[in-house]
Amino acid sequence: MRFLLSTVLIALLAFVAGMFFPWWCLAIVAFGVALLVPQKGWGSFGAGFLGIFILWAVVAVWIDTRNNSLLSQKVAQLFSLGHSTILLVLVTALIGALVGGFAALTGGKLRKLMQQDDSRY
Amino acid sequence: MRIVSFLIPAIITIALMIGLDNKWGSVPPLGRFLSPQQGFWQNAEAKDHNFSADLRLKGVQGKAAAYLDERLVPHVMADSEEDGYFVQGYLHAKFRLWQMEFQTRAAAGRISEVLGNNPQYIRFDREQRRAGMVYGAEAALREMEANPVSKAVLDAYTAGVNAYINSLSKSNLPIEYKLLDYKPEPWSNLKVALFIKLMSADLAGRGYHRDIEFSNAKAIFGESQINLLYPQVSDSARPIVPAGTPFDTPSVKPRKPASADSLYFQRDTSLRSKPAQQFSRLNGSNNWAVAGSKTASGSPILANDPHLGLSFPSIWYEMQLKTPLVNAYGVSFPGIPGVVIGFNDSIAFGFTNAGRDVGEYYNVRFRDASRTEYWFDSAWKPVEQRVEQIAVRGAGVVLDTVAYTVFGPVLYDQTFSAEGVPVDTDRGLAYRWAAHDPSNEVLTWIYLDRAKNYSDYYEAIQHFTCPGQNMLFASKKGTIALWQQGRFPALWKGQGLYVMPGEDSSYMWQGFIPPAENPHVVNPEIGFIQSANQRPVDSTYPYFIPGDYAEARGISAYTQLQQMNRVTVSDMMRLQCDNQDFFARMAVPMLLRYVSREALNVSENRLVEAVGQWNFVNDAESEAPSIFRAWLTELDSAIWEDEFTRIKQRREYPTAQTMMEWLLRDSAMQYVDDVATPEKESLQFQVTAALRRAAADLQAGDNDSLEWWRRKNTSIYHLLRTAVTPFARTGIKTGGGTRSLNAMSGTHGPSWRMVVHLAPQTEAYGVYPGGQSGNPGSRFYDNFVGAWAASKYYRLWVMKPEEKADKRVKWVLNFEPA
Numbered sequence: 027m028r029f030l031l032s033t034v035l036i037a038l039l040a041f042v043a044g045m046f047f048p049w050w051c052l053a054i055v056a057f058g059v060a061l062l063v064p065q066k067g068w069g070s071f072g073a074g075f076l077g078i079f080i081l082w083a084v085v086a087v088w089i090d091t092r093n094n095s096l097l098s099q100k101v102a103q104l105f106s107l108g109h110s111t112i113l114l115v116l117v118t119a120l121i122g123a124l125v126g127g128f129a130a131l132t133g134g135k136l137r138k139l140m141q142q143d144d145s146r147y
Numbered sequence: 148m149r150i151v152s153f154l155i156p157a158i159i160t161i162a163l164m165i166g167l168d169n170k171w172g173s174v175p176p177l178g179r180f181l182s183p184q185q186g187f188w189q190n191a192e193a194k195d196h197n198f199s200a201d202l203r204l205k206g207v208q209g210k211a212a213a214y215l216d217e218r219l220v221p222h223v224m225a226d227s228e229e230d231g232y233f234v235q236g237y238l239h240a241k242f243r244l245w246q247m248e249f250q251t252r253a254a255a256g257r258i259s260e261v262l263g264n265n266p267q268y269i270r271f272d273r274e275q276r277r278a279g280m281v282y283g284a285e286a287a288l289r290e291m292e293a294n295p296v297s298k299a300v301l302d303a304y305t306a307g308v309n310a311y312i313n314s315l316s317k318s319n320l321p322i323e324y325k326l327l328d329y330k331p332e333p334w335s336n337l338k339v340a341l342f343i344k345l346m347s348a349d350l351a352g353r354g355y356h357r358d359i360e361f362s363n364a365k366a367i368f369g370e371s372q373i374n375l376l377y378p379q380v381s382d383s384a385r386p387i388v389p390a391g392t393p394f395d396t397p398s399v400k401p402r403k404p405a406s407a408d409s410l411y412f413q414r415d416t417s418l419r420s421k422p423a424q425q426f427s428r429l430n431g432s433n434n435w436a437v438a439g440s441k442t443a444s445g446s447p448i449l450a451n452d453p454h455l456g457l458s459f460p461s462i463w464y465e466m467q468l469k470t471p472l473v474n475a476y477g478v479s480f481p482g483i484p485g486v487v488i489g490f491n492d493s494i495a496f497g498f499t500n501a502g503r504d505v506g507e508y509y510n511v512r513f514r515d516a517s518r519t520e521y522w523f524d525s526a527w528k529p530v531e532q533r534v535e536q537i538a539v540r541g542a543g544v545v546l547d548t549v550a551y552t553v554f555g556p557v558l559y560d561q562t563f564s565a566e567g568v569p570v571d572t573d574r575g576l577a578y579r580w581a582a583h584d585p586s587n588e589v590l591t592w593i594y595l596d597r598a599k600n601y602s603d604y605y606e607a608i609q610h611f612t613c614p615g616q617n618m619l620f621a622s623k624k625g626t627i628a629l630w631q632q633g634r635f636p637a638l639w640k641g642q643g644l645y646v647m648p649g650e651d652s653s654y655m656w657q658g659f660i661p662p663a664e665n666p667h668v669v670n671p672e673i674g675f676i677q678s679a680n681q682r683p684v685d686s687t688y689p690y691f692i693p694g695d696y697a698e699a700r701g702i703s704a705y706t707q708l709q710q711m712n713r714v715t716v717s718d719m720m721r722l723q724c725d726n727q728d729f730f731a732r733m734a735v736p737m738l739l740r741y742v743s744r745e746a747l748n749v750s751e752n753r754l755v756e757a758v759g760q761w762n763f764v765n766d767a768e769s770e771a772p773s774i775f776r777a778w779l780t781e782l783d784s785a786i787w788e789d790e791f792t793r794i795k796q797r798r799e800y801p802t803a804q805t806m807m808e809w810l811l812r813d814s815a816m817q818y819v820d821d822v823a824t825p826e827k828e829s830l831q832f833q834v835t836a837a838l839r840r841a842a843a844d845l846q847a848g849d850n851d852s853l854e855w856w857r858r859k860n861t862s863i864y865h866l867l868r869t870a871v872t873p874f875a876r877t878g879i880k881t882g883g884g885t886r887s888l889n890a891m892s893g894t895h896g897p898s899w900r901m902v903v904h905l906a907p908q909t910e911a912y913g914v915y916p917g918g919q920s921g922n923p924g925s926r927f928y929d930n931f932v933g934a935w936a937a938s939k940y941y942r943l944w945v946m947k948p949e950e951k952a953d954k955r956v957k958w959v960l961n962f963e964p965a
Contacts, residue, residue, distance in 0.1 A: 041184075044182070044184035044185070045184065048168075048179070048185070048317070049168075049178050049179050049182035049184065049185045049186070050164045050167075050168060050178060053160055053163075053164055057160070071156075082181075082182070082183050085183035085184060085188070086183040086188050089183060089188045089189075089191050089193075090188070090191060092191075092193035092194060092195075093191035093192060093193060093194065093924060094194055094926075096191065096192075096924060096925075096926060097187065097188075097190060097191040097192075097322075097923060097924030098188075098191065099873075100873040100874060100923055100924075101187055101873070103872070103873035104871060104873050117181070118181040118183065118188070121167065121177055121178060121181050122178070122181070122182065124163060125160065125163045125164060125167065125178065128156050128159045128160040128163060129160045131156040131160075132153065132156040132157045132160050135149075135152050135153035135156055135157075136153050136157075138149060138152075138153070139149050139150065139153050
């Protein structure tokens with residue numbers, strides 16, 4: 027449940043923040059959510075990764091559908107991905123997800139660091 | 148341990164954020180570029196994107212609106228002149244910002260600032276500065292701002308561009324800024340002047356003054372040969388001013404310096420300057436007007452197809468501009484105010500390039516390697532130093548000190564020459580260019596757009612200095628006219644063909660041809676006027692007018708127009724898209740006469756047969772044009788290469804037209820023989836050998852089709868060329884060729900085709916190879932290309948104010964004061 031909550035929260039908050047702030051604000055969002063919502067093990071990384079992956083993929087696909095893939099096909103060629111819109115969406119989502127994942131992991135670790143009584147480590 | 152397990156992901160996160168927010172080599176900042184909310188995805192315009200908006204902007208005075216039709220052509224209606232030009236500036240920026248900013252940046256020699264530290268870019272920037280592009284633009288700016296009419300228009304236009312720039316957020320920057328990772332800077336009136344200098348460089352720049360090539364050729368072949376190799380007048384020309392038209396006695400009589408024969412016309416082998424850049428001078432523009440006496444309707448028809456390098460975003464932006472004084476429709480240049488080629492309620496106007504040589508190089512002598520003083524009129528004169536600061540992205544500033552002399556800036560000297568070519572420390576080539584002089588070309592378009600009759604047109608064009616243009620005019624009242632307009636130096640015979648001595652004033656320009664004595668035609672008896680980059684006049688014109696002229700298309704236009712009667716709009720469209728090759732008509736019979744068929748094998752003979760059966764039309768699917776081109780190219784080398792190889796520095800072969808006319812006069816002319824062999828080669832031998840080499844060329848490579856359109860490979864590249872090949876359209880199926888009226892090569896072609904029938908109710912058609920939007924993510928980026936390639940036209944809609952509810956209006960941009 028917490029994992030799902032974190033994932034959805036990161037995706038939603040990153041979307042809202044992205045309307046006003048530079049792209050890297052997603053890292054702050056993922057970091058903050060992971061700091062506030064406790065996760066087991068690498069759970070925070072997973073939530074950050076997945077939350078941003080889904081967000082970027084969904085927004086990209088939404089835009090791309092309305093554009094008939096006109097631009098994504100050209101940019102995919104520019105990035106040597108053939109004419110593949112799908113590959114470009116995956117690369118896009120992966121880049122965002124990496125930042126989201128590591129930012130959330132950082133948040134999770136900081137939370138652990140602050141919880142001195144946590145003895146699992 | 149815990150602190151480490153926190154620090155490691157923290158460091159990775161920060162490294163990712165920084166790494167993905169920065170450009171790495173040619174890779175854009177990936178995080179920012181790929182972010183769906185900020186990056187390139189935001190440039191993917193929805194197919195049903197709504198362009199309508201209500202804008203409250205500082206700088207707008209009253210009410211104005213742009214009504215966008217289904218082709219995204221704006222019909223601008225403004226209550227004042229200023230608001231009209233403000234909206235034009237806003238629209239140019241909204242749809243073409245990157246292009247206009249990049250082009251004016253290139254004009255100013257500032258590409259290293261955004262493209263980075265690359266010797267090629269820095270050299271480009273230095274060359275622009277040293278050629279005086281900014282110097283000329285500054286002179287033009289002073290002139291334009293001193294005139295209240297042009298000042299008001301420029302200020303309004305610039306304010307409109309800036310209003311759009313100021314409204315931009317990171318996410319809606321044009322995609323090129325995101326790829327190259329930089330931001331637009333504020334627009335200025337100087338950038339308008341820079342754009343005009345860019346057109347001057349393209350149409351009357353260093354490619355058109357071949358002083359260095361001719362000097363090199365003269366050093367080898369001698370002055371007497373130059374007239375034969377590069378004749379001023381062609382045998383078969385059809386000049387703009389019909390041959391035989393009498394000219395007035397010239398009012399300016401330039402005097403040849405006493406020293407010319409000993410100092411200037413003799414063989415001079417001391418010139419050692421090898422500018423690296425080889426200029427291409429592709430041309431293809433046509434315009435003609437047919438008088439009512441020759442049209443089916445009795446009203447004049449004006450047609451114009453200016454040819455320029457093909458590019459995305461297109462050089463043109465189509466629009467209607469309606470203000471209290473103007474109701475003009477046509478194409479505009481993103482970067483300058485006004486409608487540049489088009490028509491209004493009373494008249495139509497169109498341009499082709501004059502191709503006149505309006506630049507000189509002067510060989511100056513410095514006192515020493517410091518280049519602070521030069522010898523002029525028997526004394527050492529101080530140069531004026533202009534220190535050019537070239538900002539280089541990521542690498543500080545490169546300083547370049549340019550010496551300005553009485554002639555102009557010293558373009559080439561020891562600090563700026565091609566590698567491996569030593570230039571004396573005390574020598575330099577100063578550059579004198581007509582586009583350095585103060586001028587106010589913008590005023591020409593302001594007044595042309597408003598013009599109601601011939602005298603308005605005549606007044607309007609007086610403000611135009613450079614690049615010289617064949618300014619065609621037709622009015623509803625029935626007048627057709629053409630003036631070759633520009634400020635042209637009055638030269639003594641031979642002046643400026645070669646690099647001139649730069650040590651005294653006797654070789655300077657002594658004056659200019661009075662505008663009234665420029666070549667012109669008004670209501671000629673033959674009932675039509677045509678221009679197609681040819682020499683404008685026959686040999687009886689009293690001034691010496693060197694230039695780069697192309698004759699074949701003029702011959703074609705003249706011959707066909709002369710035969711036509713009861714001319715209609717569709718006749719004019721057919722003529723614009725005409726693929727006949729009048730040069731081939733002259734050249735092919737000669738090739739066939741001299742080729743020795745018995746010396747050829749079966750497949751070579753097949754090529755000759757294909758050319759023999761050719762109807763001289765460069766149709767897209769025809770094979771003969773490909774064979775003819777290859778054959779001619781090889782013959783060209785066979786005739787010239789052996790002699791011209793002696794020129795070690797910049798050289799240029801005579802034109803194919805010159806070669807053919809010479810061979811037709813004298814098949815045993817001296818250059819036919821290959822001087823590298825002891826035998827004496829005949830024309831028969833050379834034509835046959837050329838065909839055999841052409842056959843080999845055509846078989847080589849992976850292109851196994853001989854179809855003309857595949858060989859010609861007409862392509863429209865983005866301004867960033869192969870860096871963004873996916874933004875291009877390559878291998879477009881079109882016919883035509885460099886010497887057809889439908890002048891089409893790999894990279895060059897009709898940039899706008901327009902036909903205007905000046906009937907009581909104007910009927911106009913047009914098309915250009917591009918689309919109204921500069922955004923590669925828009926369906927309006929290249930949506931005209933198909934119609935253009937298929938020789939189709941759009942009917943141009945001149946919207947009336949009462950048609951605001953017309954169903955052709957798809958979107959509305961309303962402008963109101965903030």
